[in-house]
Amino acid sequence: MNLLTTVFEIVAPVFLLAGIGFAWVKLGFEYRLEFVTRLGITLALPSLVFVALMQTNIPSGDLTVFTLASIAIHVALAAVFWVFVRISGLEKRTYLAPLIFGNTGNLGLPLCIFAFGQAGLGYAVIFLAVTVLLSFTYGIYLVAGQGAFGKAVREPMVWATLLGAVFLWRDWETPLFLTNTLDLLGQMAIPLMLITLGVAVARLTTKKLRQAIWISGLKLMVCFVLGWVLAEVFNLEPIAFGVLVLQASTPVAVTSYLLAERFKADADAVAGLVMVSTALSVAALPIILAVIL
Numbered sequence: 512m513n514l515l516t517t518v519f520e521i522v523a524p525v526f527l528l529a530g531i532g533f534a535w536v537k538l539g540f541e542y543r544l545e546f547v548t549r550l551g552i553t554l555a556l557p558s559l560v561f562v563a564l565m566q567t568n569i570p571s572g573d574l575t576v577f578t579l580a581s582i583a584i585h586v587a588l589a590a591v592f593w594v595f596v597r598i599s600g601l602e603k604r605t606y607l608a609p610l611i612f613g614n615t616g617n618l619g620l621p622l623c624i625f626a627f628g629q630a631g632l633g634y635a636v637i638f639l640a641v642t643v644l645l646s647f648t649y650g651i652y653l654v655a656g657q658g659a660f661g662k663a664v665r666e667p668m669v670w671a672t673l674l675g676a677v678f679l680w681r682d683w684e685t686p687l688f689l690t691n692t693l694d695l696l697g698q699m700a701i702p703l704m705l706i707t708l709g710v711a712v713a714r715l716t717t718k719k720l721r722q723a724i725w726i727s728g729l730k731l732m733v734c735f736v737l738g739w740v741l742a743e744v745f746n747l748e749p750i751a752f753g754v755l756v757l758q759a760s761t762p763v764a765v766t767s768y769l770l771a772e773r774f775k776a777d778a779d780a781v782a783g784l785v786m787v788s789t790a791l792s793v794a795a796l797p798i799i800l801a802v803i804l
Contacts, residue, residue, distance in 0.1 A: 518800045521625040525618065526793055528702055532709025542710045551703050556616060557671030559697030560636050564675025565684060567633035573751065574679075577634055580745040581641040584759050585611060587737050589649075595729075605777040608650045608770065609784050610730050613761035615642045617704040618792065622757055624701065626800060627750045634754040640672040642758075646766070655774040711765045712789055715782040723783030727762070727791050730784075735760045735799060753803040760799050762788030 535542055567574070592610040596603050613619065616639055623635035647666055677683075684690065717723065738759030742752040763784045772778040 514801055514804065517804065518797050521622065521800060522797045524625060525621050525705060528621075528705035529618075529709035529712070532706035532711075533713040534709075535706070536710050536713035544707065544710055544714070547703065547707050547710075551700060551707065553667050554696050555700035555703055556697075557667040558693040559620075559700040560640065560668065561671040561675040561678075562690065562693050562697050563632050563636045564640075564672070565678040565690075567630075567636075567679060569630060569633045571680075573748065574633070574637060576745055577747065577751045577755070578637055578641065580741055580747060580751075580755055581638045581758075583745070584738055584741050584755065585641060585645050587741065588734065588759075591733055591737065592730075602777060604654055604774075605771060605780050606726070606784075608646070608653045609763045609767040609781050610726075612642055612646045612650055612764055612767065613734065613759065614708070614764040614789070615639045615758045615761055617708040617765070618789075618796075619758045619761045621701045621705060622761075622796065622800075623754050626757065626804070627753060630750050631754055634751050635758060636675075638754065638758040640668075640676075643668045643672065646764075650767075651770065651774075654770045654776050708765065708789075711768075712786055715768065715786050717779050717783035717786060719780050719783040720787060722780070723787040727784055727788035730763070730788060731760060731791060731795055756803050757796070757799060760792075760796065762792040 532542070569577075588611045589607075592607055593603075595601075596607050596610075615635070620632070620635050620639060623631040627634075643666070647669065678685075685693070735756065738756040742755045747755060763781070765785055768778060768781045768785050770776075771781040
């Protein structure tokens with residue numbers, strides 16, 4: 512009973528906030544998705560990432576091992592799903608990036624914070640940083656075939672990650688007034704991202720739900736198994752182990768839909784993956800948490 516209570520206390524705030532965003536749209540209230548998303552990815556989330564990296568107390572050796580594990584899981588997922596897409600005959604431009612990259616920001620960060628506290632946030636930010644760097648380079652290349660590097664260097668998240676890593680490495684700190692300002696900006700990132708996730712899902716439509724169901728189920732199973740195996744291979748300590756498995760198991764990110772729409776891939780198919788995998792995560796992530804806690 513205590514485990515069930517703990518899991519409920521972790522996942523309930525996450526899905527309730529996403530539910531608020533979903534209900535907000537269904538009730539007909541205005542929500543300027545483009546503005547809020549830009550505010551989040553330009554100010555709030557980079558501030559959260561920078562401060563979390565700068566203030567992390569995780570030993571540098573553990574962070575190095577976890578970073579290598581985070582890179583390894585993305586490489587492993589890319590290899591497995593490349594084979595899957597090739598064998599199944601699905602279009603690589605449409606399906607490969609959504610299968611590799613999960614919603615490690617909107618959903619993964621808050622879950623890791625509630626489940627593992629400040630130490631979990633440090634590891635979750637590292638995983639998110641790897642996801643961002645790879646999705647805005649290799650991910651864009653998969654969908655568009657060009658312009659990936661130029662896009663990456665214009666992303667505030669990329670620079671926040673690199674600066675945070677430098678401050679962590681050199682053991683530097685910003686002046687207190689600036690740290691407090693960035694901390695306040697970062698505090699709005701989690702609720703903002705969760706509510707925006709609910710809004711985005713509420714606005715998505717698709718005609719390819721049947722296909723999305725089995726592909727989403729396959730993605731969840733493969734990501735969970737590979738996350739667990741690599742966490743064992745890298746011999747991660749319990750919190751890092753849990754974060755790696757949880758982040759690897761997150762559903763398809765809304766950004767995958769936005770990229771598919773922007774670069775003329777099959778956005779309808781990706782919308783189906785986002786919707787179904789997010790709905791599936793409502794049931795699956797509490798079970799995963801119960802296993803790893």
